[in-house]
Amino acid sequence: MSSPEQPRVPSTGAVLAREPGWWRSAVVYQIYPRSFADSNGDGIGDIPGITAKVDYLASLGVDVVWLSPVYASPQDDNGYDISDYEDIDPTFGSLADLDALIAALHARGMKLVMDLVVNHTSDEHAWFQESRDPASPKRDWYWWRAAREGSEPGAEWAEPTNWASFFSGSAWQLDERSGEYYLHLFSRKQPDLNWENPEVRQAVYAMMNRWVDRGVDGFRMDVINLISKQPGLADGEAAPGRRFAPAFERFANGPRLEEFLQEMNAAVGLDARHLLTVGEMPGSTIELARRVTDPANAELNMVFTFEHVGLDAQPGGTKWDLAPLHLPVLKQNLASWQEGLAGVGWNSLYWDNHDQPRAVSRFGDDSAEFRVVSAKTLATVQHLHQGTPYVYQGEELGMTNTQFVDISSYRDIESVNYHAEAMSLGLEAETVMRSLAARSRDNARTPVQWDDTSHAGFTQGIPWLPVNPNYVYVNAAAAVADEDSTFHHLRRLIALRHELPVVVEGRFALLLPDHEQLWAFTRTLGEQVLLVVANCSSLPATVPAGALPDVTGARLLLSTHPGAASAELAPWESRVHLVG
Ligand code: TEU
Ligand code: CA
Helix, strand or coil, X not given: CCCCCCCCCCCCCCCCCCCCCHHHHCCEEEECHHHCCCCCCCCCCCHHHHHCCHHHHHHHCCCEEEECCCEECCCCXXXXXXXXXXXXXXXXXXXXXXXXXXXXXXXXXXXXEEEECCCECCCCXXXXXXXXXXXXXCHHHECEXXXXXCCCCCCCCCCCCCEECCCCCECEEEECCCCEEEECCCCCCCCEECCCCHHHHHHHHHHHHHHHHCCCXXXXXXXXXXXXXXXXXXXXXXXXXXXXXXXXXXXXXXXXXXXHHHHHHHHHCCCCCCCEEXXXXXXXXXXXXXXXXCHHHCCCCEEECCHHHCCCECCCCCCCCXXXXXXXXXXXXXXXHHHHHCCCCCCEECCXXXXXXXXXXXXXXXXXXXXXXXXXXXHHHHHXXXXXXXXXXXXXXXXXXXXXXXXXXXXXXXXXXXXXXXXXXXXXXXXXXXHHHXXXXXXXXXXCCCCCCHHHXXXXXXXXXCCCHHHHCCCHHHHHHCCCCHHHHHHHHHHHHHHCHHHHHCEEEEEXXXXXXXXXXXXXXXXXXXXXXXXXXXXXXXXXXXXXXXXXXXXXXXXCCCCCCCCEECCCCEEEEEEC
């Protein structure tokens, strides 16, 4: 492999010039291929379906498409279980289809970021198949351990540690072939790679370099803070009566994480080639994120943290233990990340993704009266914080959570496994179903609603997951045709980021931190001050006299209620002024 300094002449001539730090003023659009657009009527979205919508994405103004996995996969976790990193799953298309998508995006000055899922592979990956043989040189490419001392393999409590998988049950699976267990923090079909083994790391870097050669502009790195496990594989603290323990602190943010990230950065030329890199880091702290995103450390550009999407769960509980959300807690949490990384690192900004329920239903108000305005105001608040915003497919349309009839309608392995475990532990069915309705990842995975024709124009076939019944009025055709829609509001927000340096570089300051309804903050760059005031409640709210900078003579850049200037804001009303 030649040194990463000088970009190579790509085989498909697809590499786009990338300026240093371009991603600081970019907006990323996340696509979940299964649910975006189906081009061949099999009811499953695919790459040609995405390519056919590139002009739609260009009209929204986004700069980057992040593609959730399209690699060869048995789809146990919808592609986050990869059996071949260098081929496309026939469900989604072919390498030629991906080249065509890269070319179509690059031709419009847009970039493509691929999902890098290297904490684990599929158990059908050739590497794992070889590793199952105790004598294989690839045995140490995964985490194999004998049964717990004094226990028979397969006996109860014989797992090497009492760790719970993220998808319920044990994080260890016995393999009859060798009588040993392998580690899988997610599903049994997602065995964890052993990053302590330098051969594993070099194989991953070589694969990444081949994707960059093909014209890819960056990587979203799946659970990348799990690749360095804490030494010793010690048991976790199991709750009374529970066999398995959520032992996050035992396997996350390990001692060699930053060493591996720096090694990857150098081996793939992540910084040298100005690739966008964002690491998904559940459980990451401001301190860790500041170090990882500090350019001086040559690790990553930004991380996805999870604190703000965990505030409406019982403290110490799981995501299924619902709790009310207080606005001061949410806005102060995001403010702490703004202040914590300011001047050193860089934030990512998101409400939605393929693992979270729809934001307008969760943080907004998805009633007929307030769905549109609350979606707009949530976007205003998100996009005007400092950092790189991520728009999840359908968020630009104000798509909502859906109504699932019963457990048989769910497809997400995390949800289905949680239901089975919760029922086996005797939890009340009604409570479990309420948690699933509010938090299941399937809420984010219903097909994108393109128009009001059958199956919302997503497919000519039968969709793999039913379309949300509200597609008759919540759809792209209606939104694009309506200048006052969430689509055009987001388009204007993205245009502001491209026009005004204060939106990109302005220093953040939260105002009225304890106000239960109002979310107000400024962004300051030199003489320029951007003031954002948002009423994040379904009741009118009054700005306390003198609490905010005077906007007399200021430019009104964006408002959900044109003409409104009084101190009283309507439900979900938001205003953006530029002072100076
Ligand atoms: O998600 C990791 C992760 O943290 C989520 O599983 C999260 O805990 C949970 O879904 C929130 O409810 C990444 C991918 O984004 C996810 O889709 C995969 O299932 C997972 O890794 C395993 O690859
Ligand atoms: Ca298809």
